[in-house]
Amino acid sequence: GPHRLEVRAYDGSLYTGVAVINITVMVMPLDSDGDGLPDYREEELGTSPFNPDTDDDGLPDGIEVDTSDGVATDPTNPDTDGDFLLDGMEDINRNGRVDKGETDPLDPDTDGDGIPDGKDPSPLEPEKKRSNVDFILWTEVLLLAVLIVALLLVVIKRWRGR
Incomplete structure (x- = not known):
């Protein structure tokens, strides 16, 4: 906190010199x-x-x-x-x-x-939110197309085997 320091100097005569210094000490917390x-x-x-x-x-x-x-x-x-x-x-x-x-x-x-x-x-x-939906939709369409082709191949293979 604030402190006051007062210094008096005497030269042997009646003259007195006074100096006052106000000091504020700040203590920083440890880091x-x-x-x-x-x-x-x-x-x-x-x-x-x-x-x-x-x-x-x-x-x-x-x-x-x-x-x-x-x-x-x-x-x-x-x-x-x-x-x-x-x-x-x-x-x-x-x-x-x-x-x-x-x-x-x-x-x-x-x-x-x-x-x-x-x-x-x-x-x-x-x-674009629509583009995310479109991506999911196209992925599902592609997956469905692959499943249909696979199913057709199975049907054709069995039909030829008769």
């Missing part, structure tokens, strides 16, 4: 692993004060809990949103914000196309 999260806070959150990245997701614990930029991920869960991408892979520059070119570590489907970011070939560009 053993240097991740920006004080040890006492790490104990509260269940993170390790001796490991800067408790969940090994590529983001330091201090960045994961810093809400000043609006994004706070779980420092004990490597994939906070469950989208099959580690939080550190989503915040590529590790600044605690969702920047252009990054997926949102709090949203499992950043582009809103129904495909989780970690399974989406282009997680920042929405796929």
Whole structure:
């Protein structure tokens, strides 16, 4: 806290010089692993004060809990949103914000196309929902065609065997 230091100097005569210095002493809390999260806070959150990245997701614990930029991920869960991408892979520059070119570590489907970011070939560009349905439909049509051909081959083989 604040302290006051007063120094008086005497030169042997009646003249007295006085200097006053106000000093504020700030004691910074201990951060053993240097991740920006004080040890006492790490104990509260269940993170390790001796490991800067408790969940090994590529983001330091201090960045994961810093809400000043609006994004706070779980420092004990490597994939906070469950989208099959580690939080550190989503915040590529590790600044605690969702920047252009990054997926949102709090949203499992950043582009809103129904495909989780970690399974989406282009997680920042929405796929046409119809194209996903079309793909499934064409796959079913192809499978049905293969089954019909196989059934016809069996029928022809038995018919010739008579």
